[in-house]
Amino acid sequence: MIGVRLERRDYTPVWLNLMLPFLAILAALILCSGLIAMAGANVFSAYAKLFLSALSSRFNLVETVVKATPLIFTGLAVTVAFRAKFWNIGAEGQLLAGAMAAAFIGARQILPAWSLVPGMIIAGGMAGAFWAGIPAFLKTRFKVDDVVTTLLLNFIIFYGMMALLDGPWKDPLSGYPDSPDILMEAEFPILLKATRLHLGVLLAALATPLVWALMRHTTLGFAINAVGENAKAAHYAGLNITGVMMATALLSGALAGLAGVGEVAGLHFQVMAGLSPGYGYTGIVIAMLARLNPLGVIPAALFFAMIITGAEAMSRATGVPVFLADVIQGTALVTMLIALLFNQYRLRWTKQSA
């Protein structure tokens, strides 16, 4: 009988290392093509619509970049957290915290007009950091599992936000649970005429190398990696695990909060129920495909933004449900996880005696 066995690799070829995310995505697309066929559409024309509509016009191209902006931030947030093995599944909630803080500051004349934009950025980052700080505090102080608390806090802040939108924050002019629009001075400037390319895009592009440099070249980055690799060893080496965990969480939450600030200040100018269609969860997929490397987050975020943007067009043209985009995300996370295995192991065909 012939079997398959996983065997540890002595070294990983560089090409394989770089190829893994592409192989994972390819595998995910092949797997998902079965669903397209089930929906009675032509696999190639559906995928062509899915990917090419994002590139089909200048407008769509910019829209894809705009869509990628919150995903870059949540991808970075998850990257930082997972590096320390702080299982932050709460980027979704931290994004909402940032958005709410931005909407609160932006809609009120409490700050001088010139300071509105920086004020929203700072407040949004702090709100996200605060919301991520709660599970980190509970984890370090009371040993409460961070996965569960970050997840539950997503629901708590969502209901909290909806309570505000249904009550004190409700825009009296709107029939929907929406907050009033932020002031004109609070809106992020547009970087490219006649598009929605806003300041947030630039912030995301700047945040990425900054986070990379922080993780690669600073003591904090070193500590975050060390705690993630081996918390016990890091502790014996004299690192303050609690402090590193808290710092990781605050940084991660702040990044996710900025995703929310960008959506409010650059795109929607208000908070409403559908503010985030799961950007926080997509951030997890992006971080994993980027192999927890901040520089990988941008291409991964652009890729998923392309799919999310293209899904509507694909659905209209071929009748395949838009939720194919969600299935591709889930599948890609699973295939990437499997692909990472080939980093450490190789398949070895073995002859077994039965």
Next chain:
Amino acid sequence: MNELFAQIFQIGFFTALIRIATPLIFGTIGELFAERAGILNLGIEGIMMLAAMAGFSTAFFSGSLWLGVLAAVLTGMLAGLLMAVLTVSLGLSQHVSGIGTTLLCSGLSFFFYRLIFGQPSSIPKINAFETVPLPILSSLPVIGPIFFNQFALVYLAMAIVPASAFILYHTPWGLNLRTVGENPLAAHAAGVSVHLTRYQALLISGALMGLAGAFLSMAQYNAYTFGVISGRGWVCIALIVFGQWSPWKSAAGALLFAFIDALQLRLQAGSLIDLPYQIFLMMPFLLTIVGMAMVSRNARAPAALLKPFRKEER
């Protein structure tokens, strides 16, 4: 105050409490089997969602609710199998595998629901399960209507708690499963297949999560909506920590959670306290976190939880 009490704590309140607890009990006991074998099944939320969809659709087209339940259970087991391949055979990160399974399963449930039903103007509905009063028992005062005039799946949930406690603590297989979760090396040395046991645990886990989904879309409600699970799966994971990995205590935790949930529904419906209803919806989640903070310091998870087992790397 007494009037408020009388208004809230009627028999209907406790009947509702039991119904709210039922999917949580299925989910919690399902998760418990996985965790006691050393696998954190974070796929729970998505598995419940996909099973709720599969069960509902099957019942919608076949007209048979029990066929729907079967479909939900099989769907759950299939997803459990996926978790097993990822975390047991391949030994991948249980955290990421579970999140991946949840994202995949919830995506699939949305995809297939839209594919099957399109976007109709009114939500497709089925004739959901009706209550099955148990002879004699249901006519007992107070406890009769609360416990014995319920859906068949509620009785199943009530039976599953003692059954799982018996299986885990009083059968050789249960002992093996717990050993695999505590000390896989010892189990392996004693001739128990760690991988096979974990596969079995994850299949049971998926089947029970499937029942939880089926209950929600076919008994509690008579339709599938995208928000049908809305965090209940995550709550189950918290309930296990709260229940210290014991079936009885975890089920008690489910009842406690259901009590809070039923209470908020009552307060909401009766407009007894003037607060936005979202605050009430938030309350059970908030208290779950408080509860976890109270017990987590002394919580002792199965020792091998989250640790993959590779024979060749002992």
